[in-house]
Amino acid sequence: MPDRAKADPFERKLARYAETIVHVGLALKPKQQLIITAPIDSMPLVRAVTRAAYEAGCSYVMPVIDDDIVKQIRYRHGSKKSFDVAPAWFYEGMGVALRAGAAHLTISGSDPFMLNGEDEDAIARGTKALREASVPAMRVTQQLLTNWSVVACATPGWAKAVFPELGDADALERLWEAIFAAARVDNDDPIAAWKAHNAALHARVKMLNRKNCAALHFRGPGTDLRVGLAEGHRWCGGAERMKNGVVCNPNLPTEEVFTMPHAMKVEGYVRATRPLSYQNTLIENIAVRFEGGRIVHARATRGEEVLHSLLASDPGASRLGEVALVPHASPISQSGILFFNTLFDENAASHIAIGSPYPHCLRGIEKMNAGEMIACGVNDSRIHLDWMIGSGEVDVDAIAASGVAEPLMRAGEWIN
């Protein structure tokens, strides 16, 4: 049976993708347990990853399968009073497992439009409750305590959203092609390709860390934004060493280099260059204004209620936790496809994220107390939401501590 399966070109590519996920994305170690969070339509990938994981010596694979239709039924038939309820017991348990050494894979692939048309207030409340309940698990990955990765799987619903003009089978095939290409699985030796790509990202990171600028200045249509960087910030990108010693790629694909903004030092206005899909809801044409690091005004032509609820989730939710640079020439951007999926769209464009920062983007954070962290500009929030602000029309300058501006990107491309 395995041999027959491997004879099919799609199955062969899927198996190679699964191996890339296990060996590059997760860098799974023998005897490690693996928790996979995945939508129900991604079972072919779940099973392929399960096999690759066991072949790598994994001791237990636990898939946690999510069903969008079950979610939709809730918003249609659930009692309004119940939308603040979430299964905290589950995420507490997952947090325990991850702290005890399990690795975590998130497979992304739900239909981004699944909940369009449902009650926005209900979704906002349900999403907030889930987000708060999931903190024990999210903290572990955000603090890089264990190896984890986020990858994508083509599903009929997502494919239809991306390629509405194609038939179901063609749409699914096109989306798989885009995913395989972005994950460098088209390559005969994806593991070598990722080694080279990681080296290129690490070189860019090194250049930016040497520069050690005080702020970034974004200019483009509807955008004039100065993002101060945290004192002692560190640029990151590509493979990362986790606290358990494992070097893994937390995102597959990844094209970004990113660092920690100063939570109090963001000024100006910015217009999103791509829509974003958050928990199956589309948020379109976001335009916000910052004062003293805080978003003081936010609009969206669609999903505005969900956006406002997000910004109000806690005091840090209206401040930045991440700023990332991605060249417009990135392969995902050049594909010209709008994926309605952050994992892909954020790797097609420079972006910012509201909410919590990645602690490893600040030097010496382990030894700081809360007051010291605030003084350096570290934001604190239970949310983390990326949105895209780069395009072929956006310029970026690096601003030195002296105030001198130096061009970093012009028309979306690196100067050097």
Added chain:
Amino acid sequence: MPDRAKADPFERKLARYAETIVHVGLALKPKQQLIITAPIDSMPLVRAVTRAAYEAGCSYVMPVIDDDIVKQIRYRHGSKKSFDVAPAWFYEGMGVALRAGAAHLTISGSDPFMLNGEDEDAIARGTKALREASVPAMRVTQQLLTNWSVVACATPGWAKAVFPELGDADALERLWEAIFAAARVDNDDPIAAWKAHNAALHARVKMLNRKNCAALHFRGPGTDLRVGLAEGHRWCGGAERMKNGVVCNPNLPTEEVFTMPHAMKVEGYVRATRPLSYQNTLIENIAVRFEGGRIVHARATRGEEVLHSLLASDPGASRLGEVALVPHASPISQSGILFFNTLFDENAASHIAIGSPYPHCLRGIEKMNAGEMIACGVNDSRIHLDWMIGSGEVDVDAIAASGVAEPLMRAGEWIN
């Protein structure tokens, strides 16, 4: 969309089945959370139950989806050293949720032959590890602390196992028909039908409790077994009041009345009248001999290794925890179908179960210490496995404390 769905006869029957599960099986209360454990091929029923649960005021439905293929991949590609690993964190969390008031629905429907041909020792170890990890959740339902129910869903794999001579679609349809019939969903008013059926079972329970016999004596081909009953045993059957005050039907269907045997007072030999499927492995032609309550010799023509491992799991695993009487005229027995699924097959025939007893089958157990429980004959084990010993050829006598025998069943039917 709901109206169109309801127009389809199958969808209409599925919706009625889901409502029967929620209102009769679980007797779900408004604001209660619900955890559903289900195989991946049962999603149509999972979604229908989710809808019925939310319509009944449920506050959160959490489906936990199990995939047989993931399980199979483990036994084929996992490291031998890893089969004793299980996700304890998950069952601990579920135990917490159930103790906090969530209801639990188990949907049964996996392919009973899925793991045939895989390494028996590996399966025995993996199954034992899962069983031990799941104790925190199992204890809660076994002690009736919350309302729970076990129901069935037709799936392609199970249908094919039951009706190998039919095509896929026909097999699935036949299995659904049998499930709907057994769950009394063919009836225009299943809730009234269950009320009547529960009343009939409760009358039988009352008769047996009044009789208060000391032992049961089974005689038939290959069987001459005397099952002593626990001191202070109580017969149960049909709807049951849980410790949280909810009266629910823990099994749908259910045709049995059952009580607690005396762990030390079972003598003789017994031959199983139907094969049983345990964790996707078929165990066929079980024949065992009891001495002083303990199984001292056990054979099976298939799955013997799994059976031996089960009997050796702990000291109580080779002693009885349940004895149940089901007339041969039971509708499930009369269907003539061998389901390879305990929920159905145990309701087609009188049966015994090795392992843990249901505490509510003994009066006053709450106030007893361990010594008093042992003196009454209460078994203790982490497993509970039913196997069928009744048929149209088996007679059952009630043995009074005085030693006088009184016929209870002849040729598988109640005397009165």
